[in-house]
Amino acid sequence: MAVRPDPIPAAQAAGTSLEEELAAVAASSLDQLRPRFRALFRVPVPDCLSRDMVARLIVHRLQEQRLGKLDRSLAEQVDRLGRGQESRRRFKAGTVLVREHDGVMHEVMVVPDGFLWNGGTFASLSIIAKRITGTSWNGPRFFGLRPVLKKHAPEAAVVVDDADA
Template sequence: MTQTRRKPPAASQAPAPTIPAIPKPDVPARLAALPGLPIGELKAEWRRLFGTEPPPYNRRFLESRLAYRIQELAYGGLKRETLERLEALGEQIDGRNVTLRRIRHEQRPIAGTRLIREHQGVEHVVTVTRDGYEWQGRPYRSLSAIARAITGTRWNGWTFFGIRPRSGA
């Protein structure tokens, strides 16, 4: 007869941190206090409310995420159905294409726009399509791919074609 041995829990597996519940009446005061907190206290608050190390982003990002988290812990987060619906809508827009997901839809040039760039004496015309771009009759997912095909080197496509994001976006 053989015995099976249970593995003892690994020492590196620390118990998950307990995230404190936030009483609803405390929410307005906690939100109002965030802009006045020193950055060190914002990071400590992040550790308390998220149970992780804060990301290396700017103060404004930390404040906005902490404000959301405070409200989430007090009033509850989005329902699972809502999260699934948002994910499905996002996939409809970007087709699971990570490149398109990073570029906001409203920041991309409007479909039908023609981008013209002269490189080494040759004029190149790119047409913006609903799903990406077209150059020399071939579809491309990104301007960077077109810039690389034109130059033979890696370029940021937006920089190569002189596109600047719209202000206020």
């Protein structure tokens, strides 16, 4: 008669810390991980998954259960990065964007309510770019924060970040 491997103790065991559970997963064989995977995901382990991948999925689910899932915006950002798309840049208050246009140097400071330029606060860089040029622009592209798709592109802006990292 074949001896079945002992499954990993269930997460509901009183007094089991997350660190202990993660250590138990790390020390387990694939055969020991299979029942735990099935309990957590309610499906059997797909044959194509390696022991390492099964352990990673289990650890991820345990951490979700104990610590919570990613918030929606962060999950969307991770999905975008997974598809090879660039993430949105978010500048801290105090960051200064510098752009020269028609021989005039323009400085835009990031403030909590938007962007400060020429003594006024604006909700978007596109509004500022339109005021500077007199034509519609994609603000982040105008300030060199996004790749330019055309040959005759404006020179990139200089970003000066005085905010603490």
